[in-house]
Amino acid sequence: MIVQPDFLDHWKTRLLVELLEDDCAPLYVIRLWAHCQNRKTHRFSMGCFNMIRAVCHAPHESEKFKQALIDSGFIRIEGQEIVAHDWDVVNASLIANWENGKRGGRPAKKTHGYPMANPSQTHREPIREEKRRGEKKKRASKSEIADILDPIPESRRKLIDTWLKYKAERNERYKPTGLKSFIKKWSTVSNADFEKMIEKSMASNYSGVFELRPEEKEPERKLKKTQSV
Numbered sequence: 001m002i003v004q005p006d007f008l009d010h011w012k013t014r015l016l017v018e019l020l021e022d023d024c025a026p027l028y029v030i031r032l033w034a035h036c037q038n039r040k041t042h043r044f045s046m047g048c049f050n051m052i053r054a055v056c057h058a059p060h061e062s063e064k065f066k067q068a069l070i071d072s073g074f075i076r077i078e079g080q081e082i083v084a085h086d087w088d089v090v091n092a093s094l095i096a097n098w099e100n101g102k103r104g105g106r107p108a109k110k111t112h113g114y115p116m117a118n119p120s121q122t123h124r125e126p127i128r129e130e131k132r133r134g135e136k137k138k139r140a141s142k143s144e145i146a147d148i149l150d151p152i153p154e155s156r157r158k159l160i161d162t163w164l165k166y167k168a169e170r171n172e173r174y175k176p177t178g179l180k181s182f183i184k185k186w187s188t189v190s191n192a193d194f195e196k197m198i199e200k201s202m203a204s205n206y207s208g209v210f211e212l213r214p215e216e217k218e219p220e221r222k223l224k225k226t227q228s229v
Contacts, residue, residue: 001034001094002091012072012074013025013026013029015071019068020068027056027057028058028065029069031057032056032074032075035055035056036087036091042083042084042088043081043083043084044081044082045080045081045082046082049062049082050062053066073085145164145174145179148176148179148180148183152183156194159194159195159198163202166198166202167207170207182209186209192218193212193217196216196217197209197211
């Protein structure tokens, strides 16, 4: 059963409260709707109205209560039937479920030729092989790494090579663009500080290299100017 968020402040609800002079009037409507759901119908014979009034727990005289429901638009009279107005429209999905239940359940979904269930066999090897191929395309090859490191001074290259071996042990590898960016980012850092950064990251099991704090950095060597005599 669906109750709209604005039910308590809806003009029909407020009108019913005024006609009955009863602040409990909204509860009577909700009980009527709940009865419709339990009986799976929103139509009742005229002779059942006293039963409906009792279900709603309404303390009002039958004719006054019925007329108030009619005037506020919650019920209407069709021939010899009392109809809960628009209850079937608001609860259309609920009624559809009832009808599907009578026919043995919800109709099967149209799959448009695609299977709904998982395949009985999982082709593990081809899928894994395809994944490997994708990884090979993404990661930098040894020759690409060698080409990138070749112009770099040997002392610096050894430090970078140490870091790359550590990353390989973690099953983490750079792509060519990422490796070039890594080298460029730390190009202005001295070898001594760069070595400290790598050692610190490896000891802490970090996945990246981070700049040292000022107190951790090697002091810069100042060149003394010699005066000519």
